[in-house]
Amino acid sequence: MPFFLDKRQNHLKELMDDPRCDLRKLENTYRSFKTINKLLSGWKTIYKSQIRPFLKRNSGTASILDIGFGGGDVSILLSELAKKDGFHLEITAIDIDERSFNFVQKIDTPDNIIFRKSNSASLVAEHNKFDFIISNHVTHHLNKDSFLSLCDDAEQLALQKILFNDIERSDFGYLFFFLFSKLFFRDSFISYDGLISIKRSYTFQELQEEAPPGWQVNHLFPFRLVLSYECE
Numbered sequence: 001m002p003f004f005l006d007k008r009q010n011h012l013k014e015l016m017d018d019p020r021c022d023l024r025k026l027e028n029t030y031r032s033f034k035t036i037n038k039l040l041s042g043w044k045t046i047y048k049s050q051i052r053p054f055l056k057r058n059s060g061t062a063s064i065l066d067i068g069f070g071g072g073d074v075s076i077l078l079s080e081l082a083k084k085d086g087f088h089l090e091i092t093a094i095d096i097d098e099r100s101f102n103f104v105q106k107i108d109t110p111d112n113i114i115f116r117k118s119n120s121a122s123l124v125a126e127h128n129k130f131d132f133i134i135s136n137h138v139t140h141h142l143n144k145d146s147f148l149s150l151c152d153d154a155e156q157l158a159l160q161k162i163l164f165n166d167i168e169r170s171d172f173g174y175l176f177f178f179l180f181s182k183l184f185f186r187d188s189f190i191s192y193d194g195l196i197s198i199k200r201s202y203t204f205q206e207l208q209e210e211a212p213p214g215w216q217v218n219h220l221f222p223f224r225l226v227l228s229y230e231c232e
Contacts, residue, residue, distance in 0.1 A: 001203060002171045010143070010200045014193040017141075021189070023099070028188035030071030030103045036190065037073055041136060042220045046163060047081045051089075051132060054160060058131075060087040065130040065157060067120055067150070068138040069093035072104040072113075078134075079110050092130065094118040120153035133162040139227065140166055140201040144210065151212050155229060162229040165220070167201040173223035174198045201225075
């Protein structure tokens with residue numbers, strides 16, 4: 001349990017969530033996500049331990065829904081990892097923020113990724129199904145009702161497994177990110193918003209208590225929590 005960050009501060013607001021924020025800095029933030037997530041978010045580990053074994057069992061193909069794609073980098077990374085191994089992912093990535101959607105139209109993306117301005121409830125209404133449902137840095141943005149609604153939507157959309165990857169709130173993680181981000185990320189919202197995100201995030205015990213029945217929480221290095229659900 002953190003000492004200085006002992007209480008979750010989910011009332012705090014990130015600069016990038018302000019619709020009036022500087023668009024140039026916002027797009028620099030989206031670009032920086034590629035580096036941040038590749039270094040710190042552990043998606044390569046998740047791919048190797050959770051997604052690749054299924055691909056091996058399933059003729060090398062799988063479908064993924066990425067909820068809250070932000071800068072689109074996690075979907076692109078997973079696509080590249082699978083392609084390198086000789087596998088194929090069909091990825092649908094959704095985000096409710098039009099600014100995110102507009103940003104990904106400007107970057108090179110593989111043909112196997114579809115970006116949509118949508119939410120999970122809309123995909124449930126369309127009776128969509130995906131082998132894997134993933135999200136990155138989404139759960140700490142949600143209030144309790146929205147969090148539980150997202151989990152419920154994901155259960156209805158998933159065929160195999162749900163993997164919600166987010167920050168674990170800790171004093172050491174906060175200090176590390178403060179030093180790391182100040183050195184390497186400027187002219188963006190990365191440093192300020194990243195520190196706010198840590199303050200808004202869950203501890204292991206908090207996320208366990210908040211999670212619906214049947215969901216599990218696991219640690220992931222460094223300073224990460226993965227909330228998961230395995231379909232029967």
